[in-house]
Amino acid sequence: MITEAQFLEQDAKILDIFKEEGIEKSLAASQENNAKAKDLDAEDLRRIERIVERAKFTLVMEHSLSFFFKTIGAGVSGLATAAIGVAKNASPNNKNKKTVHENDNNNCSGK
Amino acid sequence: MDALSDDDLVARCKTELPYNVTAYRELLRRHEPLVYRSCLKMLGSVQDAEEACQDAFLQVFHKIVEFEGRAAFKTWLYRIVYNRCLEARRKAARRNQYHSKMVEEAEHEELTKNKSSDDEITGKVHEVISRMSGEECRLVTLRYISGLSIQEIADVLDIGLSAAKMRLYRAQERFKEIYNDMDEGKEEFVK
Numbered sequence: 543m544i545t546e547a548q549f550l551e552q553d554a555k556i557l558d559i560f561k562e563e564g565i566e567k568s569l570a571a572s573q574e575n576n577a578k579a580k581d582l583d584a585e586d587l588r589r590i591e592r593i594v595e596r597a598k599f600t601l602v603m604e605h606s607l608s609f610f611f612k613t614i615g616a617g618v619s620g621l622a623t624a625a626i627g628v629a630k631n632a633s634p635n636n637k638n639k640k641t642v643h644e645n646d647n648n649n650c651s652g653k
Numbered sequence: 654m655d656a657l658s659d660d661d662l663v664a665r666c667k668t669e670l671p672y673n674v675t676a677y678r679e680l681l682r683r684h685e686p687l688v689y690r691s692c693l694k695m696l697g698s699v700q701d702a703e704e705a706c707q708d709a710f711l712q713v714f715h716k717i718v719e720f721e722g723r724a725a726f727k728t729w730l731y732r733i734v735y736n737r738c739l740e741a742r743r744k745a746a747r748r749n750q751y752h753s754k755m756v757e758e759a760e761h762e763e764l765t766k767n768k769s770s771d772d773e774i775t776g777k778v779h780e781v782i783s784r785m786s787g788e789e790c791r792l793v794t795l796r797y798i799s800g801l802s803i804q805e806i807a808d809v810l811d812i813g814l815s816a817a818k819m820r821l822y823r824a825q826e827r828f829k830e831i832y833n834d835m836d837e838g839k840e841e842f843v844k
Contacts (some may be wrong), residue, residue: 544822552825553796559832560797563778582682589689590681593707594674597714601671 654679659726666717677717681710684727687799688734694782694794695738701745705737712737728808731799735791735809742787781831789824796821 582590657665657679665676688709692702712733720729782790795801795809807817 544819549818549822552822552829556793556825556828557797560778582686586686586689589703589706590678590685593681593685593710594678596707597671597674597677597711600711600715 659683660722663717663720663722663726667720670714670717677714680713680726684730685710688730691731691734691794691799692738692741694779694798695791696741696745697783698745701741705734705741709734709737724808725805727801728805731795731801731805731809732811735795738791777832777835780835781828784831785824785827788820789827792821792824793828796824 654662654675657676659680662676662680666680669676685706689702689706692705692709693699696702696705709730713730720726724732782793785793792806795806796803801809803817803821804814806821807814810817810820812820
């Protein structure tokens, strides 16, 4: 079992090694919690802009796909309804039924 | 924008995204460079690091509305980053499993090239990190490159504080061991 003191001592020593090797800049930035824009180089800015562009692109894609599927969905649904309607009207049973109804009507009229 | 805290920026993102990206861009400017460097150390490849970093920030873009603010934004962000890096590692492992030797050699060449081009961490520390196993490498990166506190690391890994300390201590031991092995001729930094 390690003690708090042992852990902190080791932690500090490794931190020193990292600082000696030249990463104090990034550590300081993270500790400050606000890596200000002035510290950013051209490469950082390029990556940031790429992320923003990609975020916008995914959003546009999502909206476009959503619109596309909604439109297609409505179209397919309309076509299906129309096709069912046509099929029903065109079926021979329907014609027979109509004839029967017509006969019924004729009978009911008492003529 | 500089005067605003992360919490203020998150609040603005929640109301302004996706149509206005000003606050989001400021969050990126504050955190992206360090996140990218952390990904680079965890994954060892520029391409994988850029992809993981982009994916993490895209997830932030789409999910920031769901962020409840129970943890700090930084902790939430690094949890996403950590998971993305784990996923990228798994992908890379699968890729390596099936690729031919020539592809592996090409990747090794790329890695060597990246190492020499990376000016943030030079020399031995970089070499030590690249020799550490996945979990140890990620812990050391979160602590000494991302600059997270032990509590923040515990939150990112979703474990208790003492468990995080123990894992980090083991990673430190491993770091020390590799560092000393590489530096046998010089004075050891830790007895």
